[in-house]
Amino acid sequence: MPQYLDGVRLLHHKDQQTTTDATLTFAVGAQDETLPTVGIAHALEHLVMSTVRRLPITIDATVDTTTTSFLASGSPARVGEFLNGICAALSAPPVERLEVEAGVLAAEDGWVTHPMAALLYNVRYGNRGAGLDWLDGPGPDGLTGDQVIAFARRWFTADNAVLQLTGPIPEGLKLSLPTGGRPRHGRYAARSFDGPVAVGFGIPGAAVLLSLPDGDAARTSVLATDVLQQRIEEMCRHVGGHSYVVDSDSVHQPDGTTDWVLYAEAREGTEDAVAQAVAEALTDLAANGPSEEELRLALDRFDEERATFDTELSAEFAALRRELFDEPEAEPLDPDRVRAVRPDELAAVLRAALPSAIGYATEESLEQWTKLGFQAVPLCPVGGELPAGQEFRPHRVARLFSREAREMTLVLAPDGLAIRDNDGVHRLPWDGVAGVMRAGDGTTVVFGADGCVFPVSGDLYRGGAKVVDELERRVDRSLWFKESRFKAEED
Ligand SMILES: [Zn+2]
Incomplete structure (x- = not known):
């Protein structure tokens, strides 16, 4: 018979030990974020851990591509306090600490996975799902308290959690997580090729x-x-x-x-x-x-x-x-x-x-x-011909100094943008935009869901301001984000 604790599935290992080891895992990770909220699971994890960090036991937490876990080892009573505290904080995240934690997160500069793995997931899945491991998004300073609360409510529910316990089950456990159905994960088609x-x-x-x-x-x-x-x-x-x-x-x-x-x-x-x-x-x-x-x-x-x-x-x-x-x-x-x-x-x-x-x-x-x-092959998909539409070319100065710029053409078509460069033609349909970033230097950068990334501002293309205007009209506000000020300082 499956065992549950406050609606959370419990896997209990009855070992002959007097201390308790606990791992509370949620089926949500970096792949469930969106480009404008990249890093939100990690930010939430920091906020929640800040509420229990004075406990005198060994505690830890991790966010990977698919899961988020909270771990503790110690006396049953202390581990119980830890679990109760984590769940309480997940159901009401202390978002007033977000600004303080942003600096800590930026200094940590933690990759979800190794950069080579992140890059290959991005090639396979584009700028979504596991492909987000590769991207910075808005940085920790670009996330809002409302976004964090909405993310926690959607994913950190009793139905989406598993508690593994070894040793005695703490008394007085109160896992106060929201209930009401298990959230569904996004499904993304993998990019395919003809052969290796x-x-x-x-x-x-x-x-x-x-x-x-x-x-x-x-x-x-x-x-x-x-x-x-x-x-x-x-x-x-x-x-x-x-x-x-x-x-x-x-x-x-x-x-x-x-x-x-x-x-x-x-x-x-x-x-x-x-x-x-x-x-x-x-x-x-x-x-x-x-x-x-x-x-x-x-x-x-x-x-x-x-x-x-x-x-x-x-x-x-x-x-x-x-x-x-x-x-x-x-x-x-x-x-x-x-x-x-x-x-x-x-x-x-x-x-x-x-x-x-x-x-x-x-x-x-x-x-x-x-x-x-x-x-x-290029990192992102290319193919086909440039569609009909208004054409934009790089500024004359850029064309003089860079061979790459001489061959660039940006087309504003009714169904989206297309760019031809040395690799071929990249398409960014309006309904396939994963996000638009305002960079620290004023450039506007468009991210296609299938993996293409292009700057499109007036600084780069003659008349490019018109393309930025069109993006503002066509792309939902929720997909726009600013480059992290931590990232801009780095560059
Ligand atoms: Zn592309």
Whole structure:
């Protein structure tokens, strides 16, 4: 029988301990924000934690792409105080502290995930959903108390929460969260390509995004990404030392697949070698599978991890997570099937993911992907011809000094804007605008939902003020935001 506490689903691990460990998780993260409210989950988390930070126990909180969690360990009574305080603050966030917390948040400069993972989610999903991990939005100083309160009310409800407790259940728990239905998550189509592609940018390192099916009884995707990560680590070690960060990040998708990003940072001068290591590890494993030794190590890690966790509780939590995100159910994990996995099964999993894979390297090292058959593509979608409409060209001075500017044309068409640059034609339909930013220097920057980002002001285009006027008429006020003053100071 499922257990509930004040409408919050409770997973209780009855361990022989006198202290209590609590994790209160909400099915809401950075992917549920919008471009004009990027960072709002993190801001809310700070406001809420400020109300309990004097408790003399170990406490913590995290916001990632999909979830927000509050954690505490200590005497049952103190952990009870923590949970009651968190819930009370979530139902009435202390937004009067927003200005003070904004400075703290700006100084923290916390990424939701690693920049290489964030960039690849942005390439896949555009300026929405998990793609927001890549963007700054208005910064912590651009959020209003009303926005924070509305976000908390929508997402931080009893129906959208799971409480995991180990040890004694605190007495007198009062989880005063709003109830009334589980909120639905946005659904965004992924950008698709004809075969494997690669994008270039300036972050030193290399990465790959793979969409893998999820939840078979042998958990082959988990094993496949594990052997790939180990292979990348092994190859980077030969490139030059042990200090590389090699890690992975993943976002589950409602269709039952998971987007995995595996990434390796590169020290100056090793970008090429690291890109080669990542690209070759993937293509070789997809063709030939892992060695027997690599597979055995992956299986040993799998066993070890199961031995250190309460497997029943973690299976229950995984099932519940799928329910909260409307994902299809997974097959029950079958340890015998896991142990029977063969190298060619893992090769097949990776091979099936290759046609939709997105590689990443620095622009100078992109060749490490293209020589293996990955097509270099721009960060955002391009294609087609410029539509008919009023044309705007960059100022003469800009055209004189930049080859790029000479080829730029901005078109104001009835259904939106279009821009032609070196990469091709980008479209920004009025109903596909994710946000419009007023930058600190007076520029107006338009963000398309599918990933395009363009400045369009009169400073850049002759007569461009007319385009800004049209944007003001066409794009809803709620989508406009100012560049963070913290960000402007940085630039
Ligand atoms: Zn574009």
